[in-house]
Amino acid sequence: MTPRTRLPRKVGLVGWAAIGRVVGAALAEHRVPGAALECLVDNRPLGEGAPAPQVTFEEALQRCDLIVEAAGQGVVRAWGERVLTAGADLLIASTGALADEDLAARLLAAGPGRVYFTGGAVGGLDLLQAVRALGPLHTVELTTTKLPGTLEQPWMEKELLTRLRTATGPVEVMTGTARDVPTRFPRSTNVAASVALAVGDLDAVRVRVVADPAARHTRHVVEASGPHGTYRFDVAHLPDPGNPATSRVVPHAVLRSLAALAGRTGQIL
Known part of the structure; x- marks a missing residue:
């Protein structure tokens, strides 16, 4: 039997702060097999040091099949449904946005893209x-x-x-x-x-x-x-040194979720 080959997931990363920088660096260094950093979205100019092109949200939807939210609850509320209806999958780090039951219901019903949530700083x-x-x-x-x-x-x-x-x-x-x-x-x-x-x-x-x-x-x-x-x-x-409101482990939880979505074997699901 011929082994199946998977095309890399084209990842658009929204947010370039404490979580996004760690996630973006790992993707840029090809540390998540099956996932490639295609572009970055942020409301601030990122400059020449960014590891991928900075684009608008609309352009990210055109270029990517997986959007990773690492920028806060407001992004989930403003853009979540649009990502899914455009056909891209969405990985949400700011799960607090789902305290809005109407928003949660809309995201779960939207498609053809699929929505996923990372466990972040808690286990079990x-x-x-x-x-x-x-x-x-x-x-x-x-x-x-x-x-x-x-x-x-x-x-x-x-x-x-x-x-x-x-x-x-x-x-x-x-x-x-x-x-x-x-x-x-x-x-x-x-x-x-x-x-x-x-x-x-x-x-x-x-x-x-x-x-x-x-x-x-x-x-x-x-x-x-x-x-x-x-x-x-x-x-x-340990809190993140750049943003003590979040834990240092959170971006690594996002990367674990990304690896599962990209098809890495050996994952505990």
């Missing part, structure tokens, strides 16, 4: 998705702990900002569900939406956001229980 989502097939979980709780400065938001009242800036120990910043927390912390709580995607219910995931001035690592603790078992995932990551 594949297992939670498998358990979900057995029936609803009774409880799903997520506690996210980060440095106070990464959690400051324009909507915060002066009293809360003062507590964050003067904290000498852990401070509970917000509790809620995966429906409302990602909208309040658009750059810091994509994990909440990722957990909700895995269990299939935004309201079932209770989220607690904690600021800790001693948090050398960003920590996510997922605890779930149901009729078929109990589950706990506790991860602690």
Whole structure:
């Protein structure tokens, strides 16, 4: 039998910051077999050091069959459906945008392109998705702990900002569900939406956001229980030095997802 040959996926990378730079460099150095960096999209001039041509979003749709979002929830809302209806696949890093159920439904229904989500900074989502097939979980709780400065938001009242800036120990910043927390912390709580995607219910995931001035690592603790078992995932990551709101591991999670989409064998699916 003649081995099947696959054409490389032509990748358009949206976003050239903490996540995009790592992903783009790996693609440019051909470290993801079956995927080639075709172009970059960003709202700032990237200059001559960029590893691929900087183009408009419309041109990227014409040139690429896979768009990788590494630029924030706003890009998912503005461009997600257009990518899919144009026939390209879409890999989303900013899963917090999916706290908008209407948007999530539209993306899942759109085509002929296919939408995918990276797990980012949390593990165990594949297992939670498998358990979900057995029936609803009774409880799903997520506690996210980060440095106070990464959690400051324009909507915060002066009293809360003062507590964050003067904290000498852990401070509970917000509790809620995966429906409302990602909208309040658009750059810091994509994990909440990722957990909700895995269990299939935004309201079932209770989220607690904690600021800790001693948090050398960003920590996510997922605890779930149901009729078929109990589950706990506790991860602690070094923050990205260029953007402490995200973890250093996130772009590598994107690259793992890219490798799977490009057809790399040996992947754990």
